[in-house]
Amino acid sequence: MFLQAVSLSFRALWRNKLRSCLTVLGIVIGVSSVIAVVVLGQGASRKLTGEVSSLGSNMIILTPEEEDGVGFAGETTNIVPFKNADVETLKREFPDCAGVAPVSEAAVVAVFGSENSRTAVTGTESSYFSIRKWDVSAGRVFSAQEERCGKPVCVIGEKLARTLFKSGDPIGASLRVDRFAYTVVGVLKSKGGSMVGKEQDDVILVPMKVFQRRISGKKDVDIILIGCATGQDSGSVKQLVREVMRERRPVPPGQSNSFTIEDMKEILRTIKKQTSIFTAFISAIAAISLLVGGIGIMNIMLVSVTERTREIGIRMAVGAQEGDILSQFLVEAVVLSLFGGLTGLLLGLGIPFFVTRYMSLPFVVDLRVVAASVLFSGLVGVVFGYFPARRAARMNPIDALRHE
Structure with missing residues (x-):
């Protein structure tokens, strides 16, 4: 039927x-x-x-901005940059973390032979690579000794390597960044394009001391990254970091902290x-x-x-x-x-x-x-x-x- x-x-x-x-x-x-x-x-x-996970999924980001982001009458508050001493303090206070890395950035022009490219240079330390889980496809990252001595070495992104060196081998080459020459010691693995407004593979990374001496001319730090170890509760680490930074950057009662702490896990949950x-x-x-x-x-x-x-x-x-x-x-x-x-x-x-x-x-x-x-x-x-x-x-x- x-x-x-x-x-x-x-x-x-x-x-x-x-x-x-x-x-x-x-x-x-x-x-x-x-x-x-x-x-x-x-x-x-x-x-x-x-793409956000590729920045480091178990990472805490400190920026020297007030937590509410605005001051009186909606005006942006004055930003007091971090100092090298802040980074050293966090390293002492959190020895069990995967690492603490200072990060500063600037726009530069990179030149090799007849090729040139406007790109970004990042001053940091070798712990940056482990925190962001970023390996090299060729060569190596700069060593702790090169960081301490402030040697002019650099690690470059895969896209920049293709732009400047074409099919040639960049390892050991002398790369001019603005007025100074740097020896290329490594090429990073590609992380691909980005929807968050930044091309990750078009970058130069140099030791922080070199960056402060040759590029920025001051001992300020723009951002501090803290990598949580496997199994470590990022929420607990975030709270402890807040307490440490409040001691180093005291604020009058009733005012916001003069820094902002972001947990990548929380950011990922919010995005989803x-x-x-x-x-x-x-x-x-x-x-x-x-x-x-x-x-x-x-x-x-x-x-x-x-x-x-x-x-x-x-x-x-x-x-x-x-x-x-x-x-x-x-x-x-x-x-x-x-x-x-x-x-x-x-x-x-x-x-x-x-x-x-x-x-x-x-x-x-x-x-x-x-x-x-x-x-x-x-x-x-x-x-x-x-x-x-x-x-x-x-x-x-x-x-x-x-x-x-």
Whole structure:
């Protein structure tokens, strides 16, 4: 009986192909929009969290800015940079951590032969590489002795190596950075492009003493990185760091700390939460199309019932029961909505597939969302198709046969 109802439904829908296709358009748009938004949202979220993780997933970042970020009347407060003594204090207070690294940056022009490139130079220490889990693809990082002596050596990013040295070997070459020459001792492994506004592979890293002597001309430190050891609770370390820094940078009662501490794990959790909320919000808006599509199915089915009143009367006259008529029209509505759901599924996966390739995003498919969208489209057919089907099933056979 069910197969017969399905067969009758397909024949009825096939007789009005254009109207059937227009009817399911709302379902197609709704399902494809929801799936596409979720796929693109999860792909962007995974890429963004991956790039933030590449900065160092178990790391604490200290910046010399007030925690609220603004001063009186919304003006930015004066920033007092960290000093070398702050770094040494943190090293003594946290010997169990993976490392403490000072970081200072400046924009420079790097020159090798006839090639030149505007890039960023970072002054730091060898612990920086372990904190950020950044290995070299060739050569080595600068040694502790080179740091202490302030030797003019450098480690360069993979992109900068390609720009300046083409296919040549940069190890041991003399690279001019602004007015001074540095010996290249290593090339970093590529970390890829970035969505967070910074190209990680286009960089020069030099010992902090060299940076302060040749580039900045002062003993200030822009940022301090603290790497937590495996199994170490970053939240506890963050609290202890705050206490130590409050002693070194005291502030009057009632005022914000003159520094900011950020935990990369907290940043990652915040990014995931915000992208999930945004994706869910946009998906909810797109899902309104499913409601519109359901209303469209109900309207068309009501029109279909009116057009086929005489057919319904003939079927009842030859023995069709109320349940037979109900199932026929209900199956038609479900077939329409499921057809729209499957078509929307193909579009919802196909469009993001090409978009993610173009934008270099991961193609992430959540099977739960896919299944829920298709099942929901079927449910729309049941809910919005029931009233027209019930109306058809309750027709008086005599009145139906008299209908013109």
